[in-house]
Amino acid sequence: MRKSKEFDNILNECLERLLIKGETIEQCLKSYPEQANKLEPLLKTALTAKKVSAIQPRPEFRARARYQFHSTLRELEAKRSRRFFGWQPRWVTAVAVVLILLLVGSGTVAAASNNMPDEPLYPVKLATEQVRLKLAPSDLDKAQLYAGLADKRVLEIARMANKGKPELVERTAQRLDNYLTMIASLVSTQKERAGVLMAPPPTKAPGPLGASDKTVPTKQANRRAKLKAVVASYAIQHPAALQDALNKAPESAKPALRRAIAILTADYEKALKAVGE
């Protein structure tokens, strides 16, 4: 039992040296020659297992899987709404908009639009945004909306940090994280649906001599380009804005703000990759 525990400790130490410190198997075996026969196959397996952990799905498969995932999500949502109301989701959402306006008043909804996370009408602001998202006619429109909402969240994060409210910084940063993830996901889904990734470009018959070969950009391509420009611009502005807020924020808010900046930077990397592909 004692010998087995000793070997476990040696194995753990060698695994750490191999996988974290980047030493070679030979270096580990030199330290423990008596256990070399037992150690070597285990360390080789661990090293191979580490290589396997670097395997990534093919980009085409990733895009196709995302498209299927979002399609299935929408199908399930549509089924549930029909089961409950017997109406299509858009009818339900349009009725919800009318109800919200009647209940809270269009003035309240308007007043809520500039509310901050620590103000009473902030939930109305979020609810109105969700309704706009539900009514978005396409994935690109939705992605554009999310980009606009990300801009609002950044402003809110900066304000909450300035007021020394780290919990609200965290909560708002979580929403921002969701929105940027959605942008990347929606753009990939839209591309898959448009067949950008799957279909090769059609071969064109040669036109008459001297004729221009310029293809008229499609509406979708223009909107994608617009979204790409917006995301690229925000990818620079937003981290800079939060960095500026970090310099001015009280100490209590700084850890939460630093985490928000890290999340934002990583998310914009993914979003830029999605819109730029």
Next chain:
Amino acid sequence: MQDEENLVRRAQQQNEEAFTQLYEEYFDKIYRYITLKIGNQTEAEDLTQQVFVKALQSISSFRWKGIPFSAWLFRIAHNQVVDYFRKEKKYTTTPLDESLRDGAIDPQLAVEQKLDIEQLILATKQLTKAQREVISLRFAGELPIAQVARIMGKSEGAVKAL
């Protein structure tokens, strides 16, 4: 990742954002886990998609009874692998040229990855079923020892000893 419990609850209420976050978090890990279990990246693609479709369809049945969401999701993946072997009735890998489809970014990388997977499968043939599962969850699934232990229903010490 954000508080996972909060995300799962929101996903159970059909929140698209929450679902998407969970999907993005686990997609690569599930893919690698399945690839390592069946030794075939091409087949793993179909199975990975099936895992998330099943998860979407049955997330409302998931209950937080001290079992993490990852355990539930990897259980779905495990069951897909079991069904796959049942249908295949043997442990096979795809001949090399079939796995190099159109669209493979780097055929050499694909070859190297395939060799790494085969090497690992060969190396782990000497191990017990439990030990192989630990390697799949730990390295392919990138799960910490605590989560591996909970998925397997063992203590952390027992998993380390494996």
